[in-house]
Amino acid sequence: MIVTVVSMPEAAGARTDVAEARRRLQAARFILVDVELAPQDAQETEPVARLLGLGAEELDWFGRAEEPVRGDFLGGLVGLVVPVVHDEGVVHVHAVASDRFLVTAHRGPAVMAARIMEHLRREKPHDGVAVLFLVLQEALTTYRRAAVAALLEVEELEDDMFQQRRPEQVYRLAQLRRRSALLHHSLLPYVQVVDEVISRRLMSRDFPQERQRLAREFQHAARTVLTTIETLQDAARRAFASYSSLVAGEQNGVINRLAIVSVIFLPLSFLTGFFGMNFTFLTDKLETRDEFWLIAVGLQVIVLCGSLYVLHRTRIWRRLRDED
Secondary structure: EEEEEEEEOOEEEEOOOOOHHHHHHHOOEEEEEEEOOOOOOOOOOHHHHOOOOOHHHOOOOOOOOOOOEEEEOOOEEEEEEEEEEEEEEEEEEEEEOOOOOOEEEEOOOOOOOOHHHHHHHHOOOOOOHHHHHHHHHHHHHHHHHHHHHHHHHHHHHHHHHHHHHHHHHHHHHHHHHHHHHHHHHHHHHHHHHHHHHHHHHHHOOOOOOOHHHHHHHHHHHHHHHHHHHHHHHHHHHHHHHHHHHHHHHHHHHHHHHHHHHHHHHHHHHHHHHHHOOOOHHHHHHHHHHHHHHHHHHHHHHHHHHHHHHHHHHOOOHHHHHHOO
């Protein structure tokens, strides 16, 4: 377990042990604590909240592996499990905030630490709840970046399809479609949970005006990100439909060409089989080679001319030429 304490409003961080972090949490007027836990398969022998002296038994979930998204309001404390997009997956950051502190916990290195520190130095929030909203907004930003990047890639793939269709395009589209589903399925429950907590607080008369503003900004940003992800899902479905249409168009062209070949060669095959039979007229009446070739070749020329006339009248030939 690696513990980092950030003094506010200076935004100066320093690593320390659990005992020192617990002491400073109890004494400081405004402090931030970040806890980096062991890998995903490791389990803590004692709940992290108790080690840090946060006290409430309802916080035993804090720092626990595989904890789903949640939002709890415990009097003067609010606890959240926040999903964050990292590389190709989604990780969860646990957060407990009050007026005096914000404590976060995560498995592995912090994925938003650098940007959060930039926000702290620039905006200098005045309490732990304000910092919590910074964390929530930055988590939404990771979703927005991932959704926009995937959306742009889907549009580029769709444009490339009409230039030259390749099998790897549909494979990449399938990956992007799965990514859009991951983003939506991980963000939607979180937004619903946080909305419930915020709505209950907004109805309270003692909820400060500044926090009401931050809460409404978060709700608006969350809905905007969800809309962007839904746009990504629609774009992925549209790209798949475009790919299927291109494949269907190519198959129709092949079928039309086979139809042309059939119209031309089936009558010829019939004549070949007919004159290959040994019947009385062929053996007794056609006495010379010239008579045989006149009838055989003449009939085939007539059939070919008739087939080409039919193709021309039905405009099949011109449609294939236009498609090429």
